[in-house]
Each structure stands twice: as C-alpha cells, then as structure tokens.
Amino acid sequence: MASVGFKPFVPATVTRPELTVRALILGSIFGVLFGAVTVYVGLRAGLTVAASIPISVLSISILRAFGRSSILENNIVQSTGNAGQSIASGVIFTLPALIFLGFDLESTRIFALALFGGWLGVLFMIPLRRQLIVEEADNLVYPEGTACADVLMAGERGGSFASRVFLGLGLGGLYTLFQNDNLFALWPSQPNYEPNYGDQHLLKGSAIRADCTSEYLGVGYIIGLRVSAIMLAGGVFSWLVLMPAIYFFGSHLTTPLYPGTVPIKDMSPSDLWGTYVRPMGAGAVAAAGLITLLRTAPTIFGALTQGLRNIGAKNAAAKERPSRIEHDLPPSVVMGGSVVLVLLMFLFLEFKPVPGAQVSAMANFAAALLVVVFGFLFVTVSSRIVGIVGSSASPVSGMTIATLMATAAIFLVKGWTAPAFGALAITIGGVVCIAASNAGDTSQDLKTGYLIGATPWKQQLAIMVGVVVSIFSVGATLNAMNKGLEEFLRMPAPITLSLDHLPDGVESKGHFKRDHFALSSRDESGGINGEVSDAGKYIVLNAIGSATLADGKYLYNPATGKIEIQWNQGIGSEKAAAPQGRLMATVINGILSRKLPWALVLLGVALVITVEMLGIRSLTLAVGAYLSIATTLAIFIGGLVRWLVDWAVKRDNPEAEGESEISPGNLYASGLIAAGGIVGLIGVCIKLYEAATEKAFPRFSDHNPLHHDWVSVVMFALLAYSLFYFARKPLNKEE
DSSP states (O other): OOOOOOOOSSSSEEEEEEESSHHHHHHHHHHHHHHHHHHHHHHHOOOOOHHHHHHHHHHHHHHHHHHOOOOOHHHHHHHHHHHHHHHHHHHHTTHHHHTTTTOOOHHHHHHHHHHHHHHHHHHHHHHGHIIIITTTEEEEEEHHHHHHHHHHHHHHOOOHHHHHHHHHHHHHHHHHHHHHHTTOOOOOOSEEOOOOOOTTTTTTTOOOOOOOOOHHHHHHHHOOOHHHHHHHHHEEEEEEEHHHHHHHHTOOOOSOOOTTTSOOGOOOOHHHHIIIIHHHHHHHHHHHHHHHHHHTTTHHHHHHHHHHHHHHHGGGGGGGOOGGGGGOOOOHHHHHHHHHHHHHHHHHHHHHTTOOOOOHHHHHHHHHHHHHHHHHHHHHHHHHHHHHSTTTTHHHHHHHHHHHHHHHHHHHHHHHOOOHHHHHHHHHHHHHHHHHHHHHHHHHHHHHHHHOOOOOHHHHHHHHHHHHHHHHHHHHHHHHHHHHHHHHEEEEEEEEGGGGOTTTTOOOOOOOEOOOOEEEOSSSTTOOEEEEGGGGEEEEOOOEEEESSOOEEEEEEEETEEEEEEEEOTTTTSSSHHHHHHHHHHHHHHHHHHOHHEEEEEEEEHHHHHHHHOOOOHHHHHHHSHHHHHHHHHHHHHHHHHHHHHHHHOOOOOOOOOOOOHHHHHHHHHHHHHHHHHHHHHHHHHHHHHHOOOOOOOOOOOOTTEEEOHHHHHHHHHHHHHHHHHHSSSSSGGO
C-alpha cells in the first residue's frame, strides 16, 4: 500500500516548469551521448551502468547556468537522457547475435527494432504505474530511482556535485587521448606478458594483460570488489588454467583440433581464446543465465500474476479527473499505440527482412504476436523486479534467453529451422529485451517522479522522445565499432574450396561490396601491412559450425579457387567481445541448427554447475570466463580501489557505512566512464575516416621512449590513484 500521509517534494497543487523545450533538448543530447557510451562500454566490458544519476548531476549544473531551473525540469532531463542508456543495453545484449549468425546489421534495422521495443516498454508499463509505484511504494523501493530523487532534491536545495563528474571527464579524457591505440598511442594501451618458462614451456599459451582504459577503471569502482573479483576469477581460470592446459595437451598434435583450423602449437593466446575458450564461455553464460532464470522463476511468476490481477482491478477514483501527479497518458494512447507498433513491426519484417533471411508472411505475423505475448510478460516482470533488486541486477538477459528458447522451440516444432528463422528469432528476442530493459528504467524514472512530485504523462512523453533521439546514436555506434575495429588478415595457408561444393556449415554471401581494405598483421601489434585495392573480386563466405573453417567470415578469390583473407568483424573481437550477443547466437544456433562444438559448450556448463555447488552465483564468473582477461583485470583494479576507499573511510570514521550512489567516488567514476566512452568513440571514428580516405592520423611511433608496457602500468596506476584521492575528498569542499 502507499505510504500513509506521503507528500511529494513538489505538492500536487503546485505547478512549476517541467516539460520545457530546453529540458527536452538537453535530455536528448544526454540520451545521444550516454546511448553511445553504453554501447561502447557494454560491447567491450559486457556490463552497463545506470546513467540517471550522472545525468541528473550534470543537468542541475547546466540548467542553473542558464538561469534558475526547476527540479521538475531536471527530472525531465534525466528521464529523457536515461532512455538512451536503457535502449542501448537492450540492443547490445541481443542484436549483435545477427553478426555472429552471419547476417549484416543495418542501421535501419537497429533503428526500427529499438523504436518498437523502446516504445512498447513504455506503453506496456504505464498501466502498471499506479500499482507498482504508488500502491506498493513501501514494498518496492526502486533503488536507482530513489537515489536519483535524492540527487535532484539536494540540487534543488543548493547542493552541487557536477564538478566531480566534470573532473573525471577531464582527467579521463586526457588520459584516453594518449592511451588509446586509435588516437595518439603514446604508450601501449594493453600491457601484455606471455609466460613461457623452461624447456617444458611452462604456462605457454597463457597471457596476463590489462586493457588500461578509464572506463574499465570506473566500471570496476562502481560494481565493487566482490563482483569484479568474481569476474577476474573467471578470467584467471580461462587464461591461466584452461588455455595453458589446452596448449600442454595439444601442442604435439600435427593437425588442427576442432573447432580450430590450425594446429594448437601455432596458436597465440588470442587464437586459443577465440577458438576454444569462447565456445566454452558461451556455454557457461547460457547455463548460468538459465540457472538465474530458474532461481528467479517464483519471483517472475509472482510479479506476473500480481501485475495481471492489478490491471484487471477497477478503481472508482480513477474514473474522476486525476490530480497532476496521478495523470498518466490516456488508455487510448496506450492501447492504440501498442497496436500500431505491433502492426508496424509486422510490416517492417515483411517488407524489410534481414538480407538473406526472407521468411513467409505467416512467420512474420507469428513473430509480431510473440513480441506482444513475451513483451507484455517480461515488461510486467521487469517493472516489478527492478523495484526490489535495481536495474543493474535485473535478470533481463535471462528473460531474453527464455524468449529465445520458447521461440526456437516453436520454430522447431513448425519445421522452421533454416538460418533465416534464426535471424527472425533474434529479432523477436531483441525487441522483447529492449522493451524489458526500457520498462525497468522507466519504472525507476517514474519512481523518481513520484517522490519529487512530477507529472507522470509528461515524464512518459519525455522518455518516448528520448527513445526516438537516442536510437540514432545507438545504431551508429554499433556499426561504427563493428567496422572501426574490424581486421582483414591473410590466411597463414590459403584454403582451396569449390563454390559448387562448399563444406557443411559454409555459405556464400555474394561479392564483397567495398573497393578496398587494409590488411592487418597477425602479430599482437595489429599494424597495417598492406592494402588491397581490387577487393570487389572477392566472394564473402560465412562459416557457422563448420569442421573446415572457424566461425566467421572469409574472402574467397574465384581466380585462385582459394580462401585468402580472414575477415574478423569488430563486434566479437577481443576488443568488443559482446558476450550477451554471443550467448543469444549460441542458444539459437544450438536449438535450430544443432551445429555447435558441444564438447566445449558442455565444459562451460560443467564449470557453472561446479561453481553453483560451491555456493557462488555463477553468472558473473561465467561472463568473466568468456571475456578477455585484459577486460576483467582492468575492471578488478577499479573494484580494488573501491575497497581501499571504503577501508580508508571506515578507518577514519568507524560509523561510516561506505560509498553511496551519490558519493564523490561514484561521481568521479561516472566521469571516467563517460570520458573513456566519448574519447574512445572519437578514436573509432578516426579509424573509419582513415579507412575511407586513406589518410593517416598523426600518432606517436611505437619506438618513442614512452612506448613500453611499464609506462602503461604506471600511468594506469596514477589514474587509479586519482580515483582513490578524489573518492576520499568530500564534495562540500568544492561548493
């Protein structure tokens, strides 16, 4: 029940500036910015962080500079801007699976599916608002929404936090400018050590490396030591136990071991990771996601039944004209908008199918219906669960796995097992995942609005505006990273094939559509070692579950009858692993085509079962086992700094409870994350510019005096110390 005698910060009888033009413009800018940053960080780290608090902090400062601002205006800014982060989270968890299944990911497809899912998430959540936000205010705390309300109320009273975020932006941006490989590259971005001891080559095949970026440091600080340590444990198992074991037992083989296509003795640590560890990690993440789903099944069932029960209940008071703080978008807009969106999705699937994945009108109609069923189901579940555990801990990926498994099972029964139906299943799962993700964050935003006295319909409209604006940057960033981080590598030994008799699991995708590309070297430097100017002669081959070729794309030369080039997509590489997208592709491919390296997948399942028997939540460790140790080690350093700050604070003040959502450390870390994402994206854009114009960006030479691994370690340590220092410096000293 609602709190007896509850009074919002702004009373219902008071009207203040709220849905203003400047609030929508500023919120849209933040939506574009944080949507892009979430894509960049999420694809690399497999994690996303809430954006509502840093957006609120920045909004208070910026609007104050343009004259007195209203708390309700600042709330519209954060509601609009936070939509970018929630949409980006849903997109990167699912749609990269299309790339792993061998299909192109077009910007128009990302735009349309993100729009359908984002708006459905808002519209399906609106009927739940009164019950979840108002009637159960004491039971459902919505932690991020409550913390954001605290920030907005403190700002209204005169508190200032933005300087700490801007400080993180400034120092983090300057650091990234010189650290990033695509920018000045003054020192190595990733210090690397590959053990190889004695005549027995002890630990050969392993590697210790850290991607020393400001965003990983900030993410680690925010998630804390325990979670980051469990992630690193997964990385240690993969990179320092499993990979050297694979080399030890396989180095004497003279022929490739499936799914590898070259002998193990010739593989680098990155090759071992990509060939053997990633399938195992995908199996581990799938098993952990399923266990998480089963563990939360009672909560999900309870949330669903309670939500349906409350939707059907009639409230006589609702028939009267609601007060300002109880005025939602009308039911006609909710129902009519939902029907129109589902119809538009059917038309989009029918007339704009995934290239090479055309299906019947009946299948597209079934897909639209499944989106309605699973979308409403998991929007209801997500909206309630985030009120208990928060958005960061909401099992959205587990809900998406359930959607994909149910969809794939239906397709299997119908005999729809062609690759095109895999693309259709991912489309359904993507829209549902985006809807559930945005519904969870919409619930947090509406909780913030409830506490401060916002007008619900204005907030709901602002979120829908934020969805429309942010999806442009989400799609552009996704494709920019896929192209900007891609590599073209000469095959160590060209493979002879006949286009008329392609091996099982290998499919022709037609001629390569670009005129030229740059070849990268196969060593760890990744430098450029040549240019191919007649690229249109090649035919693109895609391999999924083949015993001849590792999964991925290749360029075949019809003149020689050989595969000459390996085309590594940016998404799925070590620098943008996209673990959730790989998981979704694994689930779909496993059910529909049954072409998986099952021995490795089941090793990952066995690992998860072992970890669960030890009493440890396995999903975090499974993600760590899938990601590169370069990612998990850097994130762990951030978690270690968080532990040191908490220890120092308690030592100086035994009564202290540690860091809060609006602590100086969290604000500075948010600035580091934004800086790494923004400047890192600038580097990706420069890489694309270089590829399009063949003009080189001026960078420091690899032979400059500072280009050593120890310099990278020292500079990262200094950045970590700045986080430790500013996390302990009280905010009120800057006011």
